[in-house]
Structure formats: C-alpha cells, structure tokens
C-alpha cells in the first residue's frame with residue numbers, strides 16, 4: 001500500500017513536466033465542462049427568474065359582489081396549478097398605476113371615476129408556469145360570470161416554453177459532448193504517460209511483477225491527476241466567475257457559481273476519468289506486450 | 290529444468306526456430322552460439338516466457354511455456370534471473386533501488402529487502418556504489434547491477450543474452466567470472482554469446498545454432514565446475 005503510493009508519487013517526481021502537463025490538460029478539459037455547467041446553471045437561474053413573473057390576471061366586471069369574489073378566490077386557490085390568489089381592488093389598482101406609471105401620474109391624478117377594474121392576480125406553482133397549464137387555468141377563469149377578461153402574456157410564455165426546451169436539449173447535448181471530449185483528451189494524456197513508461201513496465205514484467213502490481217501505481221497516479229485536474233478546473237471556473245461577476249453589474253440579477261454538490265461531482269468525475277483512463281491505457285498496454 | 294521438444298517458432302516474416310530439441314539440466318552452464326540471426330535470443334525469449342512456441346513444447350522449471358497463463362508468467366519470471374546486453378536498468382533509480390525493485394514486485398517483506406540487496410550488491414562487487422545512478426556507472430558496473438537484480442530473488446536459472454556484448458575486454462572478463470561464480474553456486478546458466486574467446490576459455494557445454502536449428506551440441510555438462518583456462 002505504501003509502496004503503491006510511493007511509486008505513484010515517484011512518477012510525479014520523475015516526470016514533473018509530463019505530470020504537470022497532464023494535470024493541466026485534465027484541468028482545462030474539465031474547465032471547459034465546468035464553464036459550460038456555469039453557463040447552464042446561470043441560464044436556468046435566469047429562466048427561473050423570468051418564470052417567477054408568470055402570472056394570470058383575471059379582470060372583474062364592475063360591481064361584482066365581494067362575497068362572490070371571496071368565494072371564487074377560495075375555489076381558485078384550490079386549483080392544483082395555483083400557488084396564490086391576490087385580490088386587487090379598483091382603488092388598489094389605481095394606486096399602483098399612479099406609482100408605477102410615472103408618465104401618466106397627472107392623467108390619473110384628477111380622475112372623477114376610477115377607470116381601472118378590480119382583478120384577481122394568480123400565481124402558479126413551480127412546474128406549472130408553462131403554456132399549456134397557464135392556458136388551462138385561464139380557460140377555467142373565463143368560466144366565471146363576473147370575469148371580464150383574462151390576461152397572461154401568452155406569447156412570451158410560449159417563447160419561454162420553447163427557450164426551456166431548447167436550453168434543455170442543447171444543454172444536454174453540449175454538456176455530453178464536452179464531457180466526451182474531456183474523457184478522450186484525458187485518456188490520450190494518460191496513454192502518453194503509459195507509453196513514456198513502457199520501458200519501465202517491461203522491466204517490471206521482466207523481474208516478475210504481476211499485472212495488478214504494475215497497474216496499481218498507474219491507477220493511483222491517474223486518480224491523483226484527475227483530482228488535481230478537477231481542483232484546477234474549479235479554481236479556473238471560480239476565477240472566471242469572479243471576472244464575470246465584476247462585469248455583470250449591468251445584468252439584472254448578477255450570476256451564480258456552482259454549488260458544492262456540483263463541484264464535488266466535477267471532482268469525482270475527474271477522479272473517475274483519471275482512474276478509468278489509466279485502467280484502459282495500462283490494460284491495453286499490458287495486453288499488447 | 291529446461292526442455293525444448295521439437296520446438297518451432299515462426300515470426301510473421303519467417304521461421305526463427307526449426308525443430309529445436311534441447312535439455313538443460315539443473316545447475317548446468319550452457320553457451321548458445323551462432324551467427325547473428327541464428328535464433329539465440331529467440332530461444333532465450335521462449336525460456337523466460339516472452340514468446341510462445343509456434344509448435345512443440347517448451348518446459349521451464351515446471352511451467353509449460355506454450356500455455357502459460359498471465360497469472361503464471363510472473364511466477365516463472367521470479368524463478369529466473371535475466372540479463373541483457375543493454376542492462377535494462379531504470380536510470381532514475383540508484384543501483385540499490387534497481388535491485389530492491391525486483392524484490393519489491395514479488396511482495397517480499399519490506400524489512401527483509403535492504404539486507405538482501407546489500408548482500409547481492411556485495412556479491413557482484415558493487416557495495417560501494419549502491420547509491421549511484423546507472424548513468425554514473427561504467428558499462429561493466431551497470432551489468433553487475435543488472436546481475437545483482439537478477440540474483441536477488443534466488444533464481445534457479447540465470448538467462449543471459451550477450452551479457453558482455455557491450456563491454457570491453459577487462460569488464461567482460463570480470464562479468465564472465467561473476468557469472469561462473471553464480472553457476473558454481475548451483476544456479477543454471479544459459480548464456481548467448483558471440484564471443485568465441487569466452488567459449489574457448491572453458492569447457493562448458495556449447496550449443497551452436499544456424500538458421501534456427503541446432504547444428505552442434507558439445508553434449509551434456511562436460512565440466513561446469515572447472516576453472517581451467519580462466520587466467
């Protein structure tokens with residue numbers, strides 16, 4: 001066991017350049033994957049934020065009795081899609097309009113009659129903020145006699161749907177492609193290490209080392225390289241994140257970094273590629289000599 | 290100990306051994322001679338399991354080389370010591386580490402290694418250079434390290450493929466003397482060589498190959514323990 005680790009560490013010491021190079025290669029391959037993950041995570045975050053604004057508004061006919069509205073509110077709140085229902089009275093609507101629509105403040109100031117209708121603002125639950133569910137809720141709302149009109153920004157919800165689908169498919173494809181490229185590059189890197197030490201391997205075999213014995217230090221070495229490469233990739237990603245965070249003041253909500261489970265997954269991925277790559281390269285090498 | 294029975298070995302480009310039968314007894318010393326390309330190295334490679342016979346049977350120390358499993362190959366190698374013309378040392382390990390390495394791979398107890406390593410290094414006359422790296426050693430000294438490595442696991446057979454091929458006359462004499470001493474200690478030696486002077490110095494059994502066949506065999510062990518003609 002100590003021999004295993006000693007031999008693996010010796011490999012780093014004896015070929016510092018090649019080891020450094022392969023760690024860097026692994027690091028940058030994983031960095032590409034990490035960058036992509038960063039973009040994907042932030043895109044999802046942004047989509048979620050936009051989603052929060054999905055809202056169905058039912059405008060009520062003037063003179064609807066408050067009891068009827070209260071009853072309906074309760075019914076609607078019980079819809080499986082619905083998270084919250086808020087009643088906005090005519091006065092409240094006017095107050096908001098005055099506050100939000102600065103340009104029209106004067107126009108709204110001296111009104112004799114409030115032209116704005118009362119409404120029910122309906123927030124949907126997570127996972128229901130897509131075109132189909134929103135439309136279904138809107139349809140049901142129209143069924144109430146006192147509902148004059150239902151608005152929910154259908155077009156952009158549908159756009160959001162499309163964006164979500166595209167982001168999902170593209171994300172998965174590119175993510176897998178990046179990961180595959182990383183696996184290949186890391187595999188090649190490790191293969192070079194093995195070839196560079198072909199002579200040593202042949203001498204080990206000559207003096208009676210078993211394949212398992214020969215493989216051991218390579219596997220440890222590969223895992224260590226994967227580990228260091230993974231950590232390097234995280235450092236690079238974090239650096240990039242800091243750089244962009246500085247620039248992203250203009251963006252509405254800033255950007256987020258990967259969370260620790262995702263980072264852990266990245267490192268584990270690196271270690272596994274290191275291990276798998278070594279296993280394959282050494283295995284193939286041992287079979288061919 | 291070693292038995293070749295009607296052995297053929299074909300390379301993709303042609304036959305290297307044709308119908309070789311050979312028996313080498315325990316503790317025997319055998320020279321393999323013959324012109325370049327005659328098949329000496331091929332025979333030795335079959336002995337240490339680097340190659341498999343195309344036809345015929347090769348038995349070494351109880352192992353059948355033709356159907357040697359991957360599991361048995363290391364076990365065979367641990368009973369043999371192999372030395373080459375080009376030494377095959379690891380340049381980034383000291384003499385001592387090169388020798389110790391051969392013991393470590395067998396899973397020997399760590400605390401038994403240093404003493405054994407010093408013992409074989411002393412035996413080959415290199416105790417003083419234990420911590421030198423191969424590039425710091427002369428050819429003769431490097432070959433002694435290689436021999437020490439071959440000896441460290443107490444082999445029953447020492448396989449030597451032109452061990453003096455890269456050495457000057459003085460170093461050749463020293464290394465050859467060492468190999469004779471090893472043989473005198475009971476280890477069988479199979480040594481391929483071009484150096485007919487060495488062969489003539491002694492009365493060891495000589496097997497001559499030509500184009501993959503045995504054309505001369507001086508016969509079983511005429512005098513492996515003689516020191517005649519050494520000086």
Ligand SMILES: Nc1ncnc2c1ncn2[C@@H]1O[C@H](COP(=O)(O)OP(=O)(O)OP(=O)(O)O)[C@@H](O)[C@H]1O
Nearest residue numbers: 300301302304305324325326327328329330331332
């Ligand atoms: N790996 C190989 N592939 C194809 N042919 C080979 C291979 N190794 C050896 N040969 C051929 O087999 C024949 C015997 O080679 P071998 O190495 O046994 O000769 P040798 O007697 O050791 O020669 P030398 O004295 O030059 O070392 C030669 O004709 C050689 O060209």
Ligand SMILES: [Mg+2]
Nearest residue numbers: 329330331450
């Ligand atoms: Mg040869």
